[in-house]
Amino acid sequence: MAARSSLNVLVIALLSVVVLGLIFGIVLQDKALQKAKQMADGADKGKKAAEAAHELTKQERAKLREFVTGSIEAVDPAQIEDYLTQAVKDLDAKMAGGAVAAVEKKGGNFRDVVAGYRAAVARLMASVEEASRSSSDANQRGMQREEKHKADIESYKKQVLDRDQELQRVRSEIADMESAKADLEARLNRQLTEKDDDFTQLSYRFDTEKTLAAQKIAQANDTINRLRLERIPEKDLAKADPHGAILRVANKHTAYIDKGRRDFVRPGLAFQVYEQRGAVRFNKGMVEINRVEDTWSQVTITQPGTELEPIIAGDKIWSPFFKKEQAPRVAIAGEKLATPLLSLDLMKRKLSDAGVTVTADVGVDTDYVIAIEGYQDSAVYEKARTHGVMILRESEILAYVLQ
Structure with missing residues (x-):
């Protein structure tokens, strides 16, 4: 049993060593693969950079061709020399004001052509500098003229300011004169008003005296008419x-x-x-x-x-307007009043306001007859004489209606 266990342990150990070796080999292969990939990526980037540089070179060459010949198509160097020679002629023509300078084609030497082109550009720049100096002189003269114009403008402004001050002074004098004129007009108006008041008073006094004189004349005329009557009523x-x-x-x-x-x-x-x-x-x-x-x-x-x-x-x-039993009845003989103080209608209204009944004709109950201008030809007057009605003259009745 012990020998079998040791064998198993040994087998397991060997298997572990084999597995670790496999793992280590895989790791090494993976690192090599990663390094190969990095190298491939670097080569690819270098290729792309070279392609980009080549493309940029092609574009620059095409732009140069287009700049020199006006086209991106490939041309012969001799044609480029012709183009540059013609450009030099054009520059010299512009610098010479239209006269084309003698430029010979030297043939095949591109550097000489470029040098000639640069010389033409230098001559053009010199012409530009000369034009700039002329322009600077012109600008300086323009600035001098502008300064002179500014000085003239300042002088004109001063003159305008002086004229404005003079105008203000004149306006002030005019305002003073207008004020004095207004005061004088006010004083004259007051004097005229006072004169008008005096004239009004004199006119009123004259009208009053005229009215009184008219009354006296009317009374005198009435007295004359009364004396001319055939007889005075009883x-x-x-x-x-x-x-x-x-x-x-x-x-x-x-x-x-x-x-x-x-x-x-x-x-x-x-x-x-x-x-x-x-x-x-x-x-x-x-x-x-x-x-x-x-x-x-x-x-x-x-x-x-x-x-x-x-x-x-x-x-x-x-x-004549008092009657105890009833309102007095009065008739008027004639056409109009001799006095200018009131009209016939106004006298009738005053009589009515006093309680008097004014009738158009004479009756048995008529108390008085008022005789005014034209009463001699009036039927009312004849009836008053026939009926023995008291006749009052205009001058006698005025004292009662003019109260």
């Missing part, structure tokens, strides 16, 4: 009964009368104040009701009496 203002009396005079502006609310008087109603001396009636002034009580009224003295004949208690009052 029933006239001097024979009319008084409507009341002055109770008391408070001051030169206020008094009291004996007519009140029970007598159907109203504020705004005007009365004539007079003193009866026998058959003669002495007119003292006018009063107008401003406050009404039951049996008396307060009046404003609108036309006071004189210092010798003042309005006093006991003086009589009378108004």
